[in-house]
Amino acid sequence: MRSSPGMVVRTVGICLKPEQPQLVDLVRGLERWLTERGIRVMLDPQAAGVTGAAEVPRSDLAAKVDLVIVLGGDGTLLAVARAIGDRPVPVLGVNLGTLGFLAEIASDEMYDALERVLAGGFRIESRMRLDVSVQRGARECGRYRALNDAVLARNAVSRMIDLETFANGVEVTTYHADGVIAATPTGSTAYSLSAGGPLLLPESEAIVLTPISPHTLTQRPLVLPATCAVEICVRDTRGGEVRLTVDGQVGCELGEGDCVRVHRSAHPILLLVSPERNSFEAMRTKLRWGAR
């Protein structure tokens, strides 16, 4: 966790949730607000699409801006985080709909929050990510980066699959299950929680392995040090289909023998959060955690 006292914002990128033409006023208003303060604005293709302005690909934004504002929800922020790649640019999530864990600024608080961000009043919180790669024989056939999780799961029409799992080359267990989730602490409040995983503070560091509907009574979620290199190999699909899904958004089909390697990325995402932000309160509010 680093504070951002000397944060100088000359250029801001705006990323928008797809297919929101009705938000044209919001984007134009934000653009004007920033321009009035001498800040240059770049729009991602979705934002440019609704205003008719020039667009900058999301993958180019990080190199060109000092701050990315995401207008959308957690899903949009996950997609932007994936697109901006390795550059350590701070991201501010503005929530347009339901409550989010990542996009925590409500849209009616946006300008107040931005004033505080520009005044150096927000914290930069580093959130661990996972580098995910698919090994097929000697060949790497897919690379992803996850802010929430990498999920290996059978298809609905398939049956139980066997996933042999290693940590730093040492055998962990073989999951006979619908699948397994490798989650970051940020992802511990997402799908992993649904499958019975524990809660972790999003700003902490660890890898959580949570089995999905294990077909043995003896499986339990496992919390590994963030430094572990995890490898999950598809041993038996019983003729069914198995998929890797990263952050619920991208992925690929897996076959028997394929191995998914997961380890802490050298490139965390930098979230701008208000100094009042409190992960426990977020869990209580958004998950109704502990509610009577």
Place this chain on the structure above:
Amino acid sequence: MRSSPGMVVRTVGICLKPEQPQLVDLVRGLERWLTERGIRVMLDPQAAGVTGAAEVPRSDLAAKVDLVIVLGGDGTLLAVARAIGDRPVPVLGVNLGTLGFLAEIASDEMYDALERVLAGGFRIESRMRLDVSVQRGARECGRYRALNDAVLARNAVSRMIDLETFANGVEVTTYHADGVIAATPTGSTAYSLSAGGPLLLPESEAIVLTPISPHTLTQRPLVLPATCAVEICVRDTRGGEVRLTVDGQVGCELGEGDCVRVHRSAHPILLLVSPERNSFEAMRTKLRWGAR
């Protein structure tokens, strides 16, 4: 539970696990053993396929035989149970591989078991089944019968689905989950258990509703009286695919608005079980339930 003292066996049907040409000797041996005792034998297409004899469709067997012998595992027995339909013909499961809950006779005990069956020494255990139908608007577009379970679940690439659920027309809950399982007591040791459901005695009567990876912290498995008519309606698929799968074997795609109706079938399956059979021991042995 009824005993079978006066069980008269004049004709026996033999059903075989698919694609087992190497079992030709087992099928022929069994056929001969029965014929020597004056019993007529009918073979299902799989069994006839390996011996080259005439075949009788599984759906015709129940009307023509006094006893069905299933050579295979639980999967084969589930398929045979579905095929034989409404006729109350006793079924004896002979296990060819791993331990089963339904096919409990090991293949090397088969002839001993049959001697006892013919002598009236086995019990007939009635196992509740579920009638499952799919309602699309005013139209019924699918009918199934389940010995284990009916599962509504999203596809691996899809997201959480919303399933509004009713019992006898009264709202139960809306599952925001990967899916929900409606299981018989027999099915309580199968997929429902993997998803966190409780154990029930297979010979008891109830319907278990077990959510799969519920996206709310507050869901719990629910055990309903067997007399409940359950209706599960697909409310929101978030653009993904949803499937109904019955006994892990058959089913259909579901769309938003489709409702799956589940209620106790008037036609239980009649399993022949040895008098020594003990459901608790079966759970301890096959699930390692309670093992230290």
Place this chain on the structure above:
Amino acid sequence: MRSSPGMVVRTVGICLKPEQPQLVDLVRGLERWLTERGIRVMLDPQAAGVTGAAEVPRSDLAAKVDLVIVLGGDGTLLAVARAIGDRPVPVLGVNLGTLGFLAEIASDEMYDALERVLAGGFRIESRMRLDVSVQRGARECGRYRALNDAVLARNAVSRMIDLETFANGVEVTTYHADGVIAATPTGSTAYSLSAGGPLLLPESEAIVLTPISPHTLTQRPLVLPATCAVEICVRDTRGGEVRLTVDGQVGCELGEGDCVRVHRSAHPILLLVSPERNSFEAMRTKLRWGAR
């Protein structure tokens, strides 16, 4: 479930939560309201204590009244249910504080509800109870009746205990745990749920066995038919103390070798419930079951 169209109420018993002197006006007002309608009123010692009138022991009430009104919460109703014994007298629970599963009438709805009860507008719902006895060698050294549950549990300073469990004389499992709960369907929303047990409709019939913090990964809750006679025997206390607690209120110390027998009581409790009552809604409201 029986309706109460011809319910004739000549005498009413009023039971009060202990130590509520401030409720003198409520008790007197209810007494007056009933007397004005020609109904005789009898007060239990707690109610008599606050008004100064003559008292009737709770254990005598059932034989003398046509209806028992319980002013208190679920705890008071559990205590009254235990006290009134075998007589099938209808009980109406009026809730004075937090929401209850058993005492469902809010105090400000009391007179409206009573009008409807007298007019035959309420249903009588039969709730299964458990007869619980403690066997020490050849001697029965304790008898209880449970509306919620019978709990065998180690003391806080003790260690894991071993509880060998039988159903109809057949070995079920040995719990190596902090304890085990034998719950009715009514009790399935109480302590059993905290320990991970499933939900059952309170008006259904079954016995739920839920282990408390089992020291093996392989334990699961078990739902038995209501007709099962369950026996739980204390095999090893590791030098610690073990207690039987019935409905969280009464019980006794147990020693190694003691066995607790639990079976469905021939004497259910008869709860008066409004025709609009809906057990699923009660679960959703009071447990926040399924809440997002």
Place this chain on the structure above:
Amino acid sequence: MRSSPGMVVRTVGICLKPEQPQLVDLVRGLERWLTERGIRVMLDPQAAGVTGAAEVPRSDLAAKVDLVIVLGGDGTLLAVARAIGDRPVPVLGVNLGTLGFLAEIASDEMYDALERVLAGGFRIESRMRLDVSVQRGARECGRYRALNDAVLARNAVSRMIDLETFANGVEVTTYHADGVIAATPTGSTAYSLSAGGPLLLPESEAIVLTPISPHTLTQRPLVLPATCAVEICVRDTRGGEVRLTVDGQVGCELGEGDCVRVHRSAHPILLLVSPERNSFEAMRTKLRWGAR
């Protein structure tokens, strides 16, 4: 994890499980074996009790010896760890009975293991411990050190308790439960696992908070960074008794208003483990984790 290539062992302390007079030959044999190698031996009161030799209090051992050998099981090792206090002396656990997580050397492998230890062939594995203190008003009224866990729990005859919990002074949640467990990674395979907590590698660093039978559907285990200072305050006992128990062995009664503070101890325990030791294998073997 540090290796011990230059480990010089001049003096060894031997600690014995209490009340094992039949082990006199084992202790004498070990004493002789060490003496023959020029190593001085000191016996704790239990070991001295069976041989009749002079005794050294366990609390003095750490300052006087280069290695402590514990003859017993996990319980004995927990007790020795507590007694030896802050001094960083390596501990070797020799298991005399059932399999242990801490005492991993079988007694028949003891001399082989010691040869390897003296040759520098064992690793020293640092295991995080917790400093636990009880705050009553302004006064600290108890201090403990935990290798497994600190448990706040109600007594068997008591009801649910309310435990308000803070991390670094920030409110985490209020547990309405039978209690809560604050566990080390080493303790994650002990009581915390029984209560539904996740598995952690014993050599990792974290604090696990696991509720015991939470009376709300919304509680989940929480994994905190090892750097968190946790405070658990007894808010409501509902007239019952609450106890703090450390490592299942020592502790004290708690009253309303008492707060238990838990944070990572500056003094880990140093376990000698064989280079082949593998925590995942230990979990699979000793917990049957993942067993089919």
